[in-house]
Amino acid sequence: MSELDPRAIIAREPMHFRQIVAIAIATALNALDGFDVLSISFAAPGIAKDWGIDRAALGLVLSMELIGMGIGALILGAMADRIGRRPTILSCLVIMVSGMFLASTAQTVTILSAFRLFTGLGIGGMLAATNAIVAECSNARRRNLAVAIMAGGYPMGAIVGGSIASLLLGATGRWQSVFEFGAVLTACFIPIVLWLVPETIAFLLHKRPAGALAKINRTMVRQGRAPLDVLPPRDEAPQRFSFGQFFAPGIASVTLLLILAYFAHMMTFYFLVKWIPKIVVDMGFAAASAGGVLVWANVGGASGSIVLSLLTQKVGVRPLVIGAMICGAVVVAIFGQGFTTLASLSLIACIGGFFTNGATAGLYAVIAQSFPASLRAGGTGLVIGIGRAGAALGPIAAGLLFAGGASLSLVALLMGCGTLLGGIALSLVRYRENSIA
Template identity: 75%
Template structure:
C-alpha cells in the first residue's frame, strides 16, 4: 500500500490544500500585526508614561522573548499532540494577551502581558510552518512556505493601516491592542472549518481514529481512501528534543539557529524602532505608523519575489542574497533619510530584503527537518533564534541611551543579517522530497 504522504507529495494540490495554505498565511498575517502592535503603540506609550528609550527597548522585546519560549515549548507540543490543536490554543493565548495589554496600567504589567502574547505567537509560527510544509506537494512546498511567511508583512500593512487610523481617530494606544484581540479571536472558527490535522502527523503518531481522520481528508481532497494505515515509521530513540541533536541532524539544528539568530537581531531592530525613530525626528505618530507600513509593503513584495524565484533558483542562495541586500539597506537607512519621503523609501527597501530573507528562511527550515521533528525543530530554531530578535531592540535602546546616533546603531545591528548570510552560504543540507 502506498504511503499517503507520498501521494500528497507527488500529485497536484487540491483546492482544499490551497485553502489550508491560505488560512495559514492569514494566521501569519495575524502574527505580523500582533508582533508589531507594540511598535505602533510605542510612541503613545512613551509619551503617556514618560519612559526612557532603554526602558522602551525592553518593552519592545518582551513578546519576542515570549515567542522564543512559545516556539520551543509549543512547537514540541505540536509534534506530540497535533498541529491543529496547537494552533487553536495559540489563538486563545494571543487573543487573551492582546486584550490584557489594552488594560495595562504600567510598564511591568504591559511587559508581562506582551510576554504572554508572545508565547502564542511563537507556537503559531512553528505549527503553521509544519502544516503548510506537510499539506503541500513537493513541487510547490518552497513556494507555499514562502507565501505563508509572506503573510507577516501583509498583516502588518493591513493591521498597521487600521492601527494608524485608530490612533488618529481615538488618540489612545490601547485601541491598537483592542482591535488585535478581536481580530485574533475571530480566527478560531476559521481554523476549525478550514484546517484539518495533517496526514503526515496522523501517519506518524497514529492517535485514536487515525485512519478515519486520514480518509476524511483524503476523500475531501478527491483521493481514494486507504484500506489500512501504512507501515509504521522507524522509531528513533530519545525525546523529540534529543533527536534534534542526534548525529546527522545536530549540525543542521545548530547552524539554522545561528542563521536565524543573526537575521532576527537585524530584522527586529529595524521593524521595532522605526516608529520611535520617526517620531524623534519630529514627525507625528500617525506618520510614523505610515513609515512602518511602507516597510511592510516592501516586505510583502520581497516575500512574493522570493516565493516566485524559489521555483527556479535555490532558495538558499536567494535567502543569502536577500540578507546581504538587507544589511546594505539598513546601513543606508541609518544615514540617508532626513525627510518623511526618504524614510518611507528606505523603510520599503529594507523591508523588501529583510522580509524576503525571512520568508525564504522558513522554507529552508521546513526542508531540513523530517515530519516527526518538523514543528519541534522549527520551534527550537525559532525559539533560540528569537533571543537575537529580543536582543536587537534592547541593544539599540541601550546604544541610543549611551548617545549613539542612528547611523552607527544601524551599521552595528546590520552585522547580524550580514553574518547570517555568510553562514548560510557555507551551509549544506539535503532537501526532503516528501512531507
C-alpha cells in the first residue's frame, strides 16, 4: 500500500474529530442493539404472567431475535461488503424500528416470536456493519481500543435502556411499553446516520462505485486532509463474493476457530443476560427488581469492556480475551450456587458481566483484524451469524434444562462451560494482526 494511499494516511495519522464522531455513533448504534436485544428479557416476566407460558416456551421466545441476528449477520453482513456499510446500517435501522413496533402489538407467542426474529435480522446486520466501520475509521494505534469501545456500547445500551425499561414497567405495568420505547429510540438514529456517517474510504477504494473519487475527497477534506487527484492503483481485482473465500488455504483455520470461540462464548453470555430477570422473579422478587439485577450485569459488562479496551494498549488482545473467558466461566458457574438476596445476585451478575462482556468486546477486535477490507463485514457476519446459533442455543438449552427439573446450580455450571470452550478455541487461533486494507 502506497504511503499516499488514504488508507495508509488514516492508519498512521492521529484521528480527526469526524473519525471520532463516526466511531461514537457506531458505539451508540451498538448500544441501541444492546437495548433491543435485551428488551425481551425485561419484558419476559410480564409476558410469562400475561400469557401463562412455561420456561421451555419462554426460552424459545427469548432466543428468536438471536436466531434472526445470526441470519441477519450472514446475509446483511455480506451485503455491507457489496453495497456499503452506510446503506446497510440504514436498512437495518428500518428493520429494527418496524420489528420493535410490531412486537408491541403481538397477541400470541407465535406472532411475538416472528416479530422478534424479524427484529434480529436488523440487529445482526448492524453489528457486522458497525464493526467494519470502526475498524476502517480508526488509525492503527487506536484500532483495538476503538473496536473494544464500540463493543462496550452494548452493555451501556442495556444499562440506560434497561433503567428506563424498569421505570416504564413500574409506571405502566405493560411489557409492551418496553418495545414502544425501543421503536421510537431506534427511529431517532436514522437522521443521525444520514447526517454524520459517510461511507468508509476503505470500502470505496475497494469497490470503486460511481463517484468514488468525489466521495473519498469529500471525506478527506472534512477530515482536514488533502484531496486526491486520482484514485490509487487497486491492491487486487474485486472478486465475486463467495463464502468459500473464508475457507481458502491460510484463512480457513482462523475462520473455523473464531466461529467456534464465538459460538461457545455466546451460549454462556446469553444464558446469563437472557435468564437473569426470570430467575430473579422466580425467587420471589418483583419484575422491576429483576430488571435491576440485569442492569447491574450490564454495568459490569460496560466496565469489563472499558478495562479491556485500555489494557489492549499495553497487552495483546487475544490473551486478554482468553483470560476473561476463563474467569467468566468460573463466575457464571458460581452465579447458580445459592445466592438469594438482591444485593448478592446483583454483585455476582455484575462480576459475570464484567468478564463475559469484556471477552465479547475483545473478540470483536480479533475478528475485525482477521479479515481484509474486501471480506471484513462479510467475515464478521459469518463468524457472528454462525456464532449466534450458540447465542440462541444458550437460552433454549437452559429453558429445557429448567423444564426438565434441573437446578439453577447445575444449569449455571453447564452453561459456564461454553465460554471455557471458547477460550480454548481462541488459544488455538494462529492470530496475526492484519492492516486495515
